[in-house]
Amino acid sequence: MAERNQAVPPANLNGISRPGRGGAVVKPKNMKGTLGRLWRLTKGHRNGLGWILLLSAFASLASILSPYVTGKAVAAIGSGDAVVWVLCCLAGLYLCDWLVRFLQAFFMASIGQRVIHHIRRTLFAHVRTLPLAFFDRRQHGELMSRLTNDVDNISTTISNSLSLLLTYSFTVAGIFGMMLYLSPFLTAVSLAGVGLIFLLTKTVTKHTRKLFAAQQKNLGALNGQVEESVSGMAVVKAFCREEEMEREFGERNDRLCDASIRALICSGYLMPLMNVINNLLYVAVSVLCGVLFVEGRISDIGLVTSFLLYVRQFTRPFVEIANIYNNFQTAVAGAERVFEILDEQPEPPDREGAVSLKCPRGDIELRHVAFGYVPGKPVLRDVSVKIPAGTQAAIVGATGSGKTTLINLLTRFYDVSAGSILLDGRDLRDYRMEDLRQAFGVVLQDTALFAASVRDNICYGHPEASMEQVREAAGIVGADSFIERLPEGYDTILTQGGMELSQGERQLLTIARAVFASAPILILDEATSSVDTVTEQKIRRALLKICADRTSVIIAHRLSTIRDSDRIILLDNGKIAEQGTHEELMALDGIYARMYRTQTELG
Ligand SMILES: Nc1ncnc2c1ncn2[C@@H]1O[C@H](COP(=O)(O)OP(=O)(O)OP(=O)(O)O)[C@@H](O)[C@H]1O
Ligand SMILES: [Mg+2]
Incomplete structure (x- = not known):
């Protein structure tokens, strides 16, 4: 289990820490x-x-x-x-x-x-x-x-x-x-005492530091488990692991308790010990002063008073400085x-002389594109495909075949390792990044909503948008009915970043957001995977209307939703295995045809 907090021990923020605590000090490199x-x-x-x-x-x-x-x-x-x-x-x-x-x-x-x-x-x-x-x-x-x-x-x-x-x-x-x-002589005597205190502090802190590090480590382990248990409570309950969870927690809690007690006891005896030595030093110097005074070697009672007051104050700053x-x-x-x-x-900054991209037509072409997230582990290999402006392309393929990766390259979240991607006949890297990203309206596979109102989530990045525009975007994807049922309608604050909505509702909101952005090229990655089939059909018809004159790239596992696409691209293990219209691919009787039949038979 992760020990998340280990890397970052909480620093002691009191300014002055307890002497000898010697908490988990992380030394700078x-x-x-x-x-x-x-x-x-x-x-x-x-x-x-x-x-x-x-x-x-x-x-x-x-x-x-x-x-x-x-x-x-x-x-x-x-x-x-x-x-x-x-x-x-x-x-x-x-x-x-x-x-x-x-x-x-x-x-x-x-x-x-x-x-x-x-x-x-x-x-x-x-x-x-x-x-x-x-x-x-x-x-x-x-x-x-x-x-x-x-x-x-x-x-x-x-x-x-x-x-x-x-x-x-x-x-x-x-x-x-x-x-x-x-008095140089009395100073020398006091210094010896201070040296003793200093050495003692050093040895003890060395020891306590180890104990506090152990405490910190155990605390990290415990926190990690609490975090996992809270966020994964549904899974814990579903698998009836409550008792194991509690037992595991109990063990960690015991270990933390032991480590903390040891650390605190060890640091607890230092302070009193230091006081004892300090007092002994004070007594020693006082006695010495008395002797010197009686013997007549010091005659100034003021000097004795001052010096004793200094001795009292001298040791404290040393200990404080160490802490x-x-x-x-x-x-x-x-x-x-x-x-x-x-x-x-x-x-990487925009290339020198990067051109701006105002209203792209939306001609997309991939030429021998290769890419891998980790060097030596290619995810896409030699992918070449043309998506003419104004057409709809669908990318299908098994889980992990590289569909999302292809989208990541199109939006330049990552750059290709080899080959090139052209938009309107120019390499993506020739455009200014900001213009390029604005050219794409993207609905990502992971629905990401922000802790803001429903309205702000839809018109994300355009706070000046009118309520009519927001309503229209929501209406197009059919999100309006559920939004109006929310307690405050469009002003409902998604305090948990959308976790209080159903997965399908979250997807509807993200699609509404992309529709609102009204970018020339629309990309949907599994955007409707969690909504019911009736809603999905509704969204599809709406999107068809919106996409009529735009280029769109749609990823979907439910093949029925993309069968009308102008071109279907089947990715298999990072390569294009088949491409063409639904009819062509069915006639080919290859992987796509098999997938389609399996789905329709099941359906
Ligand atoms: N950020 C990343 N770092 C390293 N490897 C990654 C990363 N994202 C994806 N991969 C790997 O790349 C491969 C393709 O992933 P990708 O997300 O493109 O699949 P996908 O076709 O979209 O799958 P799905 O249908 O499940 O969404 C997978 O093997 C995955 O493990
Ligand atoms: Mg994916």
């Missing part, structure tokens, strides 16, 4: 390169970034200076004026801190969101240009998560982490400088996945 690309995306916001850097430095000022000032206050006890003055300083400092942090958040939010807005726009604009072959190669869920989760992670984590990372780095450096200034860095890495790895999509080759 090329940190430097990816950061460089992200940096280039901030073009136009560099001034703002400069401000963020500056503000981050200021944001650390309060942490760096307040212990020093407090020490001064303690030392000045006794002289009333000095204390008041120092306390005012301290209050001013905290006020400034608040202001600086607010400004920092303000800049980070506005710049972060604008950069992400830009990335999202670029990404979507790019995805639009990618060839269908790209989507074939990928699992849709994975692609979706790149387009949504990964982009979100970049935005949240980087905008949160970046400012925190900067602030904490400045804080550590500043505190270290102040400690060094106050934020992990989040940061996950986000950069997400950015890498996003950039991978941006690096995909778009559909």
Whole structure:
């Protein structure tokens, strides 16, 4: 069963993760390169970034200076004026801190969101240009998560982490400088303690990371199963597999539970341990200070106060930086996945001097066309056929013989591997892609409806269409009667992308959409396979009227629906086995005649 979510672990979006959690960190493959690309995306916001850097430095000022000032206050006890003055300083400092942090958040939010807005726009604009072959190669869920989760992670984590990372780095450096200034000897002692904490964090996170990765993997497996069970519930019930499903779910749930408990317990002892070490360090330095004070080697009580306050603050940023860095890495790895999509080759651009195609006559000719989706696995071989303008051609053949593939080549969803396809005597690749696609009104085999109103689904791409035009298209294919029975008629929103309609009703809507587009060439791939025979006949008669002066290509398994076509092309295993009119093919007494007889006898 698929473990879909594995590739994209949810990043910890709190900005500050729990210390030692060490969740599933995904390391970027090329940190430097990816950061460089992200940096280039901030073009136009560099001034703002400069401000963020500056503000981050200021944001650390309060942490760096307040212990020093407090020490001064303690030392000045006794002289009333000095204390008041120092306390005012301290209050001013905290006020400034608040202001600086607010400004920092303000800049980070506005710049972060604008950069992400830009990335999202670029990404979507790019995805639009990618060839269908790209989507074939990928699992849709994975692609979706790149387009949504990964982009979100970049935005949240980087905008949160970046400012925190900067602030904490400045804080550590500043505190270290102040400690060094106050007492190099005590600083050296403290550093030893901090080193210990750092090493400990590293070892423990290494261990917890593995446990969290296991938890993530089990979660992915569980989610995959839930998704499959929900979407395939009808099949599960039909095959009475409910109990197996529940048992399987139970096992996965147990495994997830075990893995989670282990991971959480392991990470749970780190924080208290760190506190203990931190406190021990504090006590050690305090005792040392006391000894030095008694021995008279330090005389300034203010210095002791300041230093102890610094020691208290020193370790925290280290741990935070380690955690934020992990989040940061996950986000950069997400950015890498996003950039991978941006690096995909778009559909080849129109040829130089591509001609526009306004009102094609509709002469189609295939010359020795060969094609395969995967190199070395030909689907179509040496297909040559002429479909004169204004005629109706039907493509028939067994399942998997390559009928849909032929349509994919006609509409240039894919390009031929060898040979050529001509429209009005010119190679398809000589036309501008946009014009070419507009020349075809296509009803695909998979009915695709959008989560919009029935009306918008019919006039797809032409929101300015009048209600009369929409009604007319629906009326032609006989979809009007069922649409009017819907609760809100044409304004009914297909919330589930048409899943709430019957399969035949969905087909009627897609045909109405193609009729509405009123393109010069009409292509129907199994467009009426799910409607009853009476409706099918009605549609056929309507289409005959519409197609009277247009070229049309129709794929159908029910041969009775296409027997009047001007030409019937029988595909067998990627090759044209027979072609001609119904009468000619029946006279030939070959595959077609056999298929036809089988169907009529059965019918
Ligand atoms: N996107 C794809 N990637 C790889 N192979 C594909 C792809 N689409 C189709 N094929 C393969 O190409 C062959 C022809 O498929 P095609 O969809 O053209 O058949 P068809 O004649 O339309 O069948 P049906 O009557 O079932 O619709 C099949 O063997 C199929 O497995
Ligand atoms: Mg097909």
